[in-house]
Each structure stands twice: as structure tokens, then as C-alpha cells.
Amino acid sequence: MPRTAFFISDGTGITAESLGRSLLAQFENVDLRMLTKPYIDSVEKARTLVEIIEATAVRDGEQPIIIDTIVDEGIRDVIRGATGFKVDIFSTFLKPLEQELGTHSSYSVGRTHSIGKDEVYMDRIHSVHFALDNDDGARTHQYDEADVILVGVSRCGKTPTSLYLALQFGIRAANYPLTEDDLDENGTLKLPKVLATHRHKLFGLTIDPRRLTAIRHERRPNSRYSSLDQCAQEVEQAEALYRQLHIPFIDTTRFSIEEISTRMIAETGLTRRFSPR
């Protein structure tokens, strides 16, 4: 029977869950069931949740781990009454921070998750539509407006990365596929002409050919496109091009989309238009 961990929040639960998973990932040998409980924004909802926690404690035969980022004192008091081992992030850190900053903190529910300024929302929508309009080389006349242009072979992760950059950071990311159309007579991959004037904006993605063949296989099983030979050849040519032209690149095989995106930003100094919530 696994032990249960609750991530509780009066907002989206993203902070509580993200922190909770990071902490608990340090205990690989413990069998844990993790449950996120967002929008616990009333005493009534808190009471219902406490009943669930109590039932869980009885069933597990061990008290649950409770990690919360609730701001409201009244709601927090109710959760505090539950059977559990509590990791109370806000009360642990807010008091010392108040002293250091020489001011009181505001305990307004949901304050950290408000949508903020209209411009942030507009920037975000604009960036998402920019990524969609400029996906897979569909358009190339907006590259002046692009913050970055991702290049790489088909299905190496360009589209999800472009969308993540747009959604999380408001970065305008176009992406362009490197294909056999760009081979010269000797079978060497050349930089496509539309990219030549934007070389400083290029960022390459590469991938392990075995992973690539598996991904392409989902799309077109048993085709030349998805064969290991074809994948290996395309990847080799793409990497040779990156090296030759000194285009920075990342191997997406080992990394999550979050890692690819944040590493790109760290390496290139791309400016985020806003910060993730």
C-alpha cells in the first residue's frame, strides 16, 4: 500500500505540486501516491478535503504528507487540523521574509495567480499564434519578427518546443524543417536560402536516431521516412550542418521540453517577454 502525498492550493496547485514533486523525488525508494488538490478556496472545501485526508490516513495505515501553498489563514487553519505530516511552505518562509523586507505580507487569496496585465495575455496569445503560423516552415516572411528560428529534421521536437516557448515565456519561435530538398548534388545538407539572412536567430535540435525512428513510426509505420537508416542519415547531416555553421544545438533525446526551452534561453540569452505563473 503506497503512502499518500497531498499537494493543496487555493489556486492552480502548480507551485505546490512542482515543489512537492521536487522534494519527494529525493526519496526514490518510498512508494508514494501523489494527489493534487487545487482551488481549495473556501473553508467548506477545506473541510471536505480534510475528510478525504482522514479517510486516506486510515486506509493507508500511515499519515499522509501534506504540502500546501494556501494563503488564507482561515482555510489554512482547517487544513492544519488534518492528520498528516505538514510541509507548510508559506508560514515557514513568509515570517522571516517579512522581517528581512521590513514589511508585512498580503495574504490575499489567489494573488499570485491573477492574470495580471492585459499586455501579458495579449503577448501570450500573439506568441502562440505566431508559433502556429510559422510552424514547420509554413511561412517564412515573418522571420524578421521571430525571436528564434528552430531548425531540425522532421519530428525532432521543433513544434512542441516552439509552443512551449510561446506559452511560457512569450517568445516568438518559428520553426523550419531540414529535409532532403535542401541537399546539394553531393548529398550534403545546405542551409536553406530563406534561413541564410537569419543565421543569428537559428537554433538547432537534434535527436537520437533510434528515438526518431520510434516517433516517426507512430506517424508512418514501415516507411522509408521512419526507417532507422533514413533517420540516422538525416540526423548526421543536420548535425554536420550545425557544426559547420556554428549553429548552437541541443539533443532533445535526453531532455524534457522544459529543459530544452530553458537551456536554449540560458545559452542564447533570449529575452522572456513575461514570466511563467
Added chain:
Amino acid sequence: MPRTAFFISDGTGITAESLGRSLLAQFENVDLRMLTKPYIDSVEKARTLVEIIEATAVRDGEQPIIIDTIVDEGIRDVIRGATGFKVDIFSTFLKPLEQELGTHSSYSVGRTHSIGKDEVYMDRIHSVHFALDNDDGARTHQYDEADVILVGVSRCGKTPTSLYLALQFGIRAANYPLTEDDLDENGTLKLPKVLATHRHKLFGLTIDPRRLTAIRHERRPNSRYSSLDQCAQEVEQAEALYRQLHIPFIDTTRFSIEEISTRMIAETGLTRRFSPR
């Protein structure tokens, strides 16, 4: 001169920044400059960062706030030596958790941010492409495979929400626009036929007409499409349809994409295919 806060991590920095922003958002009256420093994964990088922190302390005339989620002891020791007010999440909570769980934690760098199983990656890619293929009613024959179908008027937030659901949770979200084509002879909005057999999967989005007119104006300035009258009428008809058919819906005006998505999941009981990193 604002005071500086550093969010420091040996991984993406997402947890440190998310927690740091949540904590510091409670101090609305303090002028803070927030800097995220990800991938501080060597003693050398930590030393360089400490030099930056020292220079910042001198320039600000006040010690910076330092919030970190570094796991490695050696790197953490270096950061500990910097001038600053430290919020050390891991050492604060890991020790008591070790006691509670009766085991030692593993201090492996980057452990929490590894890409994990191949299936997660595949699910994610598949969901993103599902959202793209089924964006804006482009296809309707895959609705059997959809976990949810977002409906709403043009530019109310369907596309970014579908993509966020796909990227963060692996949820397969299609979206379908409600347009004048779906009005009957009396000018009443009817449920499009392709949606009729999937009514249980529908989730509505609505929006303040003034916000909508501003968003549409960016796309087609001074058109009937972007006029307040037109926006108000479309929104009214969409909301009437939701109420009539008991389609759950959310007003996207007041919420971020994270909030819309997590509220939808909380309301509908949609199952996440994986958890955000």
C-alpha cells in the same frame, strides 16, 4: 533602486522561480527585481554566480534574496557563502521529511527534472499534434479520440488552452469554433451536428465582449468581426447555448491559461496522462 531576488537551480529553475514568485508576490509594496539562474550545476558556475550576487549586493546597497532548489551539497555550500537572505527550500524540508519517511533522500543532481519514461514523451508529442490537427474545427473525425472538445467564439482562448492541456497534462483537446454558420433561421445558435454525438465531451469558453473586441482588433482592425456589437452578440448567443444544453463553461477574461486549464480539470474530472515537471 529595486532590491534583487535570485531564483537559483541546478535544473530548469521552474520550481525555484514558481515558489519564489509566489512567496514574493505577498509583498506587493516592495520593489523587487527577480532573476532566474538555472543550470547552476557545477561548483565553477556557482562561484561565478556568487560574484554576480556580491556585485549586486554592493550596487543595490542591500543584500539580495536568494531562493534555491540546488540538490548537490558542494554547489549549495558555495551559494551559501554568498551575501544574501537565503530561503533554502531543500535543506529546510528534506531533513524533517527524511525523519518522517524513515529513510535517507538521494541528492542526485537534476533527478527531478529528468525526462522520465519514453511513454511520457510520446504521449506529450501525440497530444500536441492532436491539438494542432484538431484546432479550430479543422478535423472532426478524430473526436472519438478526444478527451475534451473546447467550444467558443473565435479568439476566446480555445487554441492556447488546447495546447496547454496537451503540453502540461497530455490531455487530447480538440477545439471547435461557434460561428454564424451555426445560427438557425431565427438567429439562434444551434449545436453544430458534428458536436451532437460528443456532448459529454464539450466544454465552453466565454469572454468579456470588450476583451474580445480588443483581441480581434489586433487581427482584423475596424472590421465587423472585431466590432463590439458583433462580439457582444456572439458571446451572448454562445452563453445561451451553454446554458440551454448544460455545457459547463468558464469565462477566460479573468483567468490565465493555467487557471482555465486546471479549473477545467477540477470541474470535469478529466484525467491527466502525466504530471507537469
